[in-house]
Amino acid sequence: MTGVTFELKATDGRARTGVIRTTRGDIRTPAFMPVGTAATVKAMMPESVAATGADILLGNTYHLMLRPGAERIARLGGLHRFMNWEKPILTDSGGFQVMSLADLRKLTEKGVTFRSHVDGSKHELTPERSMEIQRLLGSDIVMCFDECPALPADRARIEESMRLSMRWAARSKAAFGDRPGHALFGIQQGGLEPDLREESAKALRDIGFDGYAIGGLAVGEGQEAMFACLDYAPDMLPNDKPRYLMGVGKPDDILGAVKRGVDMMDCVLPSRSGRTGQAWTRRGQVNIKNARHADDPRPLDAECTCPACRNYSRAYLHHVFRAGEMISGMLLTWHNLHYYQELMAGMRAAIAEGRFDAWEGEFHAQRAEGDIAPL
Template identity: 85%
Template sequence: MSTRFSFSLQATDGRARSGVISTPRGEIRTPAFMPVGTAATVKAMMPESVAATGADILLGNTYHLMLRPTAERIARLGGLHQFMNWQKPILTDSGGFQVMSLAELRKLTEEGVTFRSHVDGSKHKLTPERSMEIQKLLGSDIVMCFDECPALPADHTRIAESMRLSMRWAQRSRDAFGDRQGHALFGIQQGGDVEELRAESAEALKGIEFDGYAIGGLAVGEGQEIMFQVLDYAPGQLPVDKPRYLMGVGKPDDIVGAVKRGVDMMDCVLPSRSGRTGQAWTRRGQVNLKNARHADDPRPLDEQCTCPTCRHYSRAYLHHVYRAGEMISGMLLTWHNLHYFQELMQGMRDAIAAGRFDAWEEDFHATRDQGDIERL
């Protein structure tokens, strides 16, 4: 087991890359999808079950954990890994995005952000230094620098000011992080959908030097077409020898398009959120278990899927437990969705290693275009 954080690129096919991130808590195969464990749990899943789907790393949420149960409490109880019974790597976000999207009465200054908790209205201040302190208390393996992320669309001036503030905060995050062997700090590229601002951001981050680089400020309402336009150039502005992480993405076709353009890591609440709302992701697209067409269907969600849900339960049962409001509905559908997302990543890793990513992608889209299996 490595005592340091490192990244080795093992294969490329076009701009798609596969490799391995090594950390003291284990290896992360890339391209990697990180399930989101917002409040120290991937909703409706046991940690052992998440690992069984093939996940090498989870994401934890600084904003939610600092409010409840607090980072200090988690540190007293042995750190986030012990607290939530997950011994593999954990990445924590900086809290910036949630402050902007969830907090009430927030005020942004050069120093940081003051806001009121959406939980109980209590007042808090989040700065680059405080974000680094919280993430150190949590004990995460990959720490994200503190940034500000404007929603798109936004005007050029707003995007430029926000990006430059984030770069100043990136330097402060780096200074506050210090030298923590075995732990990594990732910088976050900003610049909205403006190529020269993305380039300026990338140069600033490279000057500071980080262990990995995230592409931030996407999947914030701009749509897939604009996101892909940015990804046509943004990954190439970042160092080749460090992991590239696209934050908050996404749907399966978003993920495939991002990997095709040189992205190594992604995260999204989609598999678990969809699972709790009666929706399954399969190789033939999305399946809505709420629909009456499934009520008498003895077939699994996906004949080819090897997850426990598809091996042991019918569409009819999944339809029934969702309509009846049973807890097992979210558990079974989330397990299937996470399994499918990890299977997707493994398929891409194998295709890149074999030099046949284009053929794999063509098959991926052709299978999805068929739509769900015929109703009985």
């Protein structure tokens, strides 16, 4: 498909670095995609998100179809113009949110009917409608419509769900059609069952996609089980296409995924944590709510160059969080997104220079030290 290509630049073990080229700009991999659920990364201006080093954002089909509506966004010039973000956007299919958020949902071969969690209105989402919504939004990378059962689930349920998702993947590809400059990614399912993952990967390879996602993880199975699955799942997918692990995660989850051959990730964690007083730093997590920060004139992270660390003390960040001031979520979210992008840049450089194992050792050693001692 013209307009979106993937160039693998270097590997170190199973870790990979490269670039996804789109008509709206390059996405350096491994890439972390901040989540702009409702056409905004919460508490951030789009130019601030770009300043953290993000090459691409994720938008949520389910949320945008309910409010303000895909047709309205299309009339207003598409999602990029609507939210003032000129770089690439990936939209998810809506399948996961339907399963996790919608009320009174009914699943059939055709698709899912459900009631909106916003106002109770009735909607139907099918592979065809998901492709239409994502076309109206104008996203650069479109995801197949799939079903994602929460884990743990019994094998029969996972098998049935995966095969339905593969039938929906074929329908998604047919409905996507020929859209130069836009990419369609398939989604591997199969829970924690290697044979079902292989069956799913083969079905997706036979259909043929511009990139491949690993779905159905980070849904309650725990890090050990997720890593055990990632020990084999990425290698079942084509080597010359991007591999995207959906909904991950904490910094050590991301590192573990990259180590196992994943190229792209997304997660609400850095922005959600920022709004609840949690900061991610190279020394691990800091809870700014804690009283120990109230008189601390030092920055959150002395090595960080984000505005929160450059210009404000822990004492100030503690105060504005306690006072319920909006700037608290803004500064901590900026810091967290900056840290996540710094993490990705560090991994890209380490892979390119063939020192990924050493970088990983430093990452874990620094985190093991824990936060700086209280004054």
